Amino acid sequence: MYKVGLIGFSIGGQVFHAPFIAGNPALQLYKVTARKEEQQALLAERYPDAIAVQSATEIFDDPAIDIVVVATSNDVHYDFAKAALLAGKHVVVEKPFTNTSAEGDELIAGFDKNTNTIYVDRRKAGNIDFEKSFARKALAPRISSSRQLSLKIFIDAASLELFADNGLTVQTNIFFPNAPLNQLSIEAKQPFTIEQLKISKISVTKE
Secondary structure: OEEEEEEOOOHHHHHHHHHHHHHOOOEEEEEEEOOOHHHHHHHHHHOOOOEEEOOOHHHHOOOOOOEEEEOOOHHHHHHHHHHHHHOOOEEEEOOOOOOOOHHHOEEEEEEEOOOOEEEEEEEEOEOOOOOOOOOOEEEEEOOOOOOOOOEEEEEOOOEEEEEEOOOOEEEEEEOEOOOOOOOOOOOOOOOOOOOOOOOOOOOOOOO
């Protein structure tokens, strides 16, 4: 039996998701976000075995949960679905997945310790359909054997240059986002330490 975490217990969660989850013998309605007292009372009445929680994080962080169902307002569909996927869950999301096409744009640069490779992944970085091989994860072997990894990334509206270990490994990639990328996140599957982080804005001087 798969344990399900339901995020959102308003009309969508109450009418369209919880009854079908509870009625499926292969699924268990395990945890539900229910912040309001009336939601908690209704959950306890209809699904007494389900656990009411206050935040989506309590569902993402629970290793017992296999499937996450996102039944919230549209503006957080993408963020919650991404967080659930990063937590290793299977995810069901109500439509629309994002409010705009640009919201789903994502350019990822990183290091894979298992394969010892530096990579830039542009498979979700906007317009990728014009050429079959454009949507790909570009890999480059890491040359340095140091336990410390140094990354310098230069990014503008449509290109990214990555210099690893003071230039021993270099990547240059172009991409075509639906809108300018304006957020930065640093993520890892295992704990790590950032010894130094510097973010600078590059200015263009016209002569």
